[in-house]
Amino acid sequence: MLSDDDKKLAEILFGLLKTATSQTVVKDFLRTKGIPISAQNWDDLYEKRIEPALAEKKISVKDLRELLQQVEEFGKQHTFLFKCSPDRAKGLLNPTRIAAIAQDEGLAGLFTDPLDLDLPEQPTIVDIRLHRPDPQKLPASLTIKVVESREIRRLFSEERDAESGQFVKRYATTKKRAVNIVHLDHTGLLEFRIASQDNQAKKYAELLHALKSKVRKLLPDEGFEEVSLRTAKNRIHSDRKVYAEELRYSTSTARNEFGVMMQIASSNTDENLSSDEGSMNALDHFVARNGEVTGANIYVKLPDSDPPRELRLLISGERNEFAVTVACSAGEYEYVRGKVIAFNTSPS
Incomplete structure (x- = not known):
């Protein structure tokens, strides 16, 4: 019983x-x-x-x-990537250090008994996990879960005032649980995964700042730098033929040194933009003349999926930001994140 x-x-x-x-x-x-x-x-x-x-x-x-x-904890998130040296990560992942800080902050119980909160009044750390595959070695990673309540607005009605000629819109509001994840691994890669907004009431950069403040005692800013995804954005475009079996292209944007922007997009979500040589050649021409790819909307083909499955990936926004826009498993998210990192590695 x-x-x-x-x-x-x-x-x-x-x-x-x-x-x-x-x-x-x-x-x-x-x-x-x-x-x-x-x-x-x-x-x-x-x-x-x-x-x-x-x-x-x-x-x-x-x-x-x-x-x-x-x-x-995976998918429907905007991820911001940072990195530090492996030695810095090793120090931050020291179990004694983390346990002492958690004790001082009143969070020690979360290692064994996470909080199962639905709609907390304030953003709350509900879970702290040290992943330690080998008990004889330092942890391989640290995961911190922060849950918050968000107000969702949906248009309820719209009326026109005959006298003033103004339109009056009424919104119904509800609250929704949002789960944010902070993850540091032993290589020094740090992820801030912020739950996607239903109504973009705030910029994701603002939400990132709030999340960093929430976990700063456990993971201070010192020693970390942003991981620019500039290389990934350019390679996804320039090496599109190489990745033809792995990616399906939907939208690409670019900007030149004068601030002029160019965007090309497929006519619907089922088509592959890379098959339109005229559009792609125009973007190639733009980029070749001091242009830079600033964003990509692509679909990553998941291997060994039956039926075949794709995950939509956005690489845009802040320079270290990408988004997986649909729910997915841990393995699927890790595959897509791995692709982003691989795209961002300059070919030897």
Whole structure:
């Protein structure tokens, strides 16, 4: 039997899963555990499948939390890349250092018991994880999760005032849980992954500044520099024939030394812009005359996916920013991030 505390925690985690993912994803998880998946709705799925499986110890509350981590920590994010030296990363990842800071900040309990918050009043650190594959060595990475509440506005009605000739718009507002991730690995690569906004009320640079402030005690700014993605943007365009089997091109933008901008875009999201030689040649000509590619909207083809699957990738905005615009698994995100880094490495 489940304890009252575990039952309450399971219900909270299930509620967060409902807002973070689909029934299909949860059912796929249950299937891997050998649990029947037939259910008419979310409530049915919990009462008839998940709750009995928890009671029979076929799955655990820990399993539900790990599933939540997988579905809400990857994709639908704007990622900002920074780097420091491996020696600097080694010092920052020292477990004694991190434990002492967490203790001083009242966060020590998060190593074993993350907070399962839905809509906190203020952005809150809810989870701190040191990934340590080899107990005899320093951690390979540090992950910090910050949850915040965001107000979502949707147009409710629009009326015209006959006397003034003005239009009056009314918006319905709701709150939504947003999950932001900070991740440092032993190589010195630091990622700030900010949940995409439904209504872009703030610039992502502002959200980045707030997130950096939230984790600054654990990860101070000193010793880090931005990872400019200039090389990646140019190579995605210039080496498009090389990457033809890996990428599908949708939009490219460029700017020259006089501030003149050029943009080419496919007629719809299913077409490949690189097949239009006239447009691509025009962009080649523009870039060759002191122009620079400033943004790319591409689709990354995922290997070994059946049916074939693509992830939309934007490399634009701030010089160290890229965005994966759809939900994805940890492995899919890591594949796309790896491609960005590979594109950004100058060919030898």
